Amino acid sequence: MRAADADILILPGLGGSGLEHWQTRWAKKLSTARCVAQADFDAPRFPDWIESIEREIAAATRPVVLVTHSLGGIAALHVAARGSDKIAAGFLVAPPSERAIAELTAIDPAFLPIPRERLRFPALLVASSDDPNAEADFSRVLAQDIGAELVDAGAAGHINADSGHGPWPEGSLRFAGFLSKL
Template identity: 50%
Template sequence: MKVAEADILIVPGYGDSGDGHWQTRWEQRLSTARRVEQADWNNPVLEHWTARIVREVSVATRPVVFVAHSLGVATVLHALPNLGAKVAGAFFVAPPDIEDARRVPEGLTAFGPYPLARLPFPAITIASRNDPYCAFETAERLTQNWGSLLIDAGESGHINVDSGHGPWPEGTMVFAEFLSRLQPPKVH
């Protein structure tokens, strides 16, 4: 699949992805990418956030590919039962451990637990060994349940601007390869 053949939905996490964040850069560079905007980035409500994703998928005119970071990963997973067959794939980065109140900001555990069913589309999950919001072992367990390919990002923090991942060229290469292997979903 090529960029022009997909609606690429950028799904930031808690606090949004600022100007220097790799998600913002990708949104600006990929012609069919658009951000799933939330009404309140700093006070997330699961039902509101998932409803926004469902709405964006419903207006998509091409197969959907998610590019989700942090809490955006949990949001996409909780929205899945309401998305239909338009999703071709998901690129998940730095999923937080939303079940561990010691690791995530207050209130974000309301997004837990993660759905653990196998995903109905191909996915890649990139996780770091020193992400302050998720132990690598937790990311391994989650991706095994989802049937997602796990990519070990080494010691890369939360894979955001604070950890030095503004442009993130390695992520761009992995995403390009992932996208090139996707097939449009089969609509029944």
């Protein structure tokens, strides 16, 4: 699959994706990509986030590829568990653990528990060995549970602009390779 053959829905996490974040850059670079807007990125409410994502999926005219970061990945897992035949693939980057979500009081606790059902579409989970929001064992087990291919990004922090991943060319190459196999 080529990027032009899909509706690429970019799902940011807590705080959204700022101007330097790789998700914002990809949204500008990929002609069929759009960032799913949320009413509040700083105090995520579970029903609002899920509704926004489901609305964007329903509006898609091509197969949907979800490109997520952090809490956006957890929201994507909830949406996938509710079922949608339009989702063709998921590129999940740095999903946080239950511990991290529970510790962040700004996040609606309804995001927990994290769904662990096997996904009905191909997925790639990119994780860092030193992500402060996701222990390496958590990422490994989550990828195994949902049937995603795990990509170890090494010591890359939370794989965001703060950890030096503004343009993130390695991620862009990995995403292109992932799409080419669909």
